[in-house]
Amino acid sequence: xxxxxxxxxxxxxxxxxxxxxxxxxxxxxxxxxxxxxxxxxxxxxxxxxxxxxxxxxxxxxxxxxxxxxxxxxxxxxxxxxxxxxxxxxxxxxxxxxxxxxxxxxxxxxxxxxxxxxxxxxxxxxxxxxxxxxxxxxxxxxxxxxxxxxxxxxxxxxxxxxxxxxxxxxxxxxxxxxxxxxxx
Amino acid sequence: xxxxxxxxxxxxxxxxxxxxxxxxxxxxxxxxxxxxxxxxxxxxxxxxxxxxxxxxxxxxxxxxxxxxxxxxxxxxxxxxxxxxxxxxxxxxxxxxxxxxxxxxxxxxxx
Numbered sequence: 001x002x003x004x005x006x007x008x009x010x011x012x013x014x015x016x017x018x019x020x021x022x023x024x025x026x027x028x029x030x031x032x033x034x035x036x037x038x039x040x041x042x043x044x045x046x047x048x049x050x051x052x053x054x055x056x057x058x059x060x061x062x063x064x065x066x067x068x069x070x071x072x073x074x075x076x077x078x079x080x081x082x083x084x085x086x087x088x089x090x091x092x093x094x095x096x097x098x099x100x101x102x103x104x105x106x107x108x109x110x111x112x113x114x115x116x117x118x119x120x121x122x123x124x125x126x127x128x129x130x131x132x133x134x135x136x137x138x139x140x141x142x143x144x145x146x147x148x149x150x151x152x153x154x155x156x157x158x159x160x161x162x163x164x165x166x167x168x169x170x171x172x173x174x175x176x177x178x179x180x181x182x183x
Numbered sequence: 184x185x186x187x188x189x190x191x192x193x194x195x196x197x198x199x200x201x202x203x204x205x206x207x208x209x210x211x212x213x214x215x216x217x218x219x220x221x222x223x224x225x226x227x228x229x230x231x232x233x234x235x236x237x238x239x240x241x242x243x244x245x246x247x248x249x250x251x252x253x254x255x256x257x258x259x260x261x262x263x264x265x266x267x268x269x270x271x272x273x274x275x276x277x278x279x280x281x282x283x284x285x286x287x288x289x290x291x292x293x
Contacts, residue, residue, distance in 0.1 A: 001209050010208050017238070061204075063241035069205045125213055128220060129203060129236035165224045 003117025004036070004106075007076055010069045011038050011102060012126055012135075018042025018100065022134045022151075025123065027116075029141040032109040034116070036077075041099040044090035053086065073104055080110035120175040123148060124168060131163040146178040196231035197277065198252040199223070203236040206243035211265065215247045218269035223277070232277055245288060251276065260288040 001007050008025060015023040020040035028035045045053065052058040054074050059067030074084045082105035091098040106113055123137050127150065134154075139146040148171065150162060160167060201207070201216045219234045240248050245262035249272070252258055259282050261272060268286050275281050284290055 006208050006213070009203075009213065010205050013203065013238075061239050063239045064243060067205070068209075072205065072209075121213060121217070125203070125216060125236075128216065128234075165220070165229060168220070 001072055001076070001114070004076060004114050005117035005119045005122040007069075007073045007114075008036065008038070008119065009122035009125055011073055012122070014069060015040030015042055015100065016126070016130050016133055018044070020099065020133060022136060023126075024136040025138070026136075027119070027139040027141075029108070029139075032107055033082075034106040034108050036102075036104045036106070038102040039099065041097075044093070044098040044100055045086075045088040046090055046093075050086050050088050054084070070102075073102075076114050077104040077106050079112040080107040082106045120172060120179070123175065124172055127171065128163045128168060131161050141182060144182045146175065146182065148175060196233070196254075199232060199234045199277070200237045200250040200252065201234065202238075202240045202246055202248040202250075204239035204243075206239065207246045207248065210246035212247040214266050215249065215264045215269050218266035219249070219273065222270060222273040226273060226278055228273075228277055242288070245291065261286045262288045262291050 001010070012023055012025055015038060018040060020042035022041055024037070024039040026037040026039070053067070053070045056066050056068055056071040059065065061067065070086075077084050084102070084104045086100065086102050088100040089098045119139060123135065126135055134150045135148070136151070137148040153162060153167075153171070157167065199219050201212055201219065203212050203216065216234065216236065223229055223232045223234055237250075240250070242248060242262070247264040249261040249264050249269070250258055251261070251272075259276070261268070261283070264286065272283050272286065275283050
C-alpha cells in the first residue's frame with residue numbers, strides 16, 4: 001500500500017466485519033517511533049486463527065484464497081524494524097470482553113518507512129461505509145491530540161445519518177482544523 | 184437537515200457499490216469512492232442514488248470495481264476505475280441513463 005492510511009483503512013474494515021460496535025484507531029508518535037493500534041470489540045479470533053492471519057494464504061472470504069491485509073501491515077512495520085502483535089479474545093471465551101487488539105510499531109527514521117498519508121480520508125471512508133457503527137480516532141504527536149469520537153457526534157445528530165453529505169463535510173473540516181493546529 | 188433523512192428509508196433508486204477490500208484499497212478505491220460521493224452530491228442526485236462500499240467482489244485484478252444496481256436493470260460492473268472515469272459514469276450513466284460500455288467488465292475481458 002502506498003500509504004499507511006490505506007493499511008489502517010483496510011485493517012479497520014476487518015474490525016467492522018467482525019461485528020465491532022466500537023473500533024478504535026489510535027496513533028501515537030513519540031520521537032521516531034510510531035505506534036498504531038486498531039482495537040475492536042468484535043467477535044475475536046481463537047489462538048489458531050491469530051497465528052494464521054499473518055499468512056497471506058489464509059482468509060475467511062470465499063471469493064479468493066488469499067488474505068493480504070494483515071500480511072501487508074506486517075511487512076510495512078517490519079521493514080522499518082518494527083513489529084506486529086495481535087491479541088484477541090473470542091466472544092465464546094469471554095462474552096463480556098471480547099475483541100481484537102492489533103498493535104504495529106514503526107521506526108519513522110528508517111528509509112523504508114511508508115508515509116502515514118491521509119489518515120483523515122481513511123476515517124471518513126470508514127464512517128461513509130459504516131455509519132451505524134462507532135469509531136474512536138486519536139492521533140497523538142508532540143503532545144497534541146487530534147481526536148474524533150462518533151459516539152459524541154451521534155448524541156448531537158440524533159437521527160441524522162453520520163454519512164450524510166453535510167455531516168461528512170463537517171467531520172472532514174473538523175479533522176482538518178485539528179491537524180492544522182498541530183503544525 | 185432532518186427532513187432529508189426521510190428520503191433515505193425505502194429508497195428505490197440507484198445503488199452505486201464501490202469495492203473496498205484490500206485489493207480495492209491498494210488499487211485506489213478510496214479516491215474513486217470520494218469522486219462518487221462528491222459527484223452525486225454536486226449533481227443533486229443524493230435522493231435517488233446511494234453510494235455504499237462492499238468487500239471482495241472476486242475480480243481483484245480489475246479493481247477498483249464499481250457496481251451499479253438499478254431497479255429493473257441488469258447490474259453494471261465498471262472495472263479499473265479512477266476518479267476521472269467516475270466523473271464520466273456520473274454524467275453519462277447516473278444522470279444521462281447511458282451505461283459507459285468501454286469501462287465495463289464486458290469490454291475489458293472481451
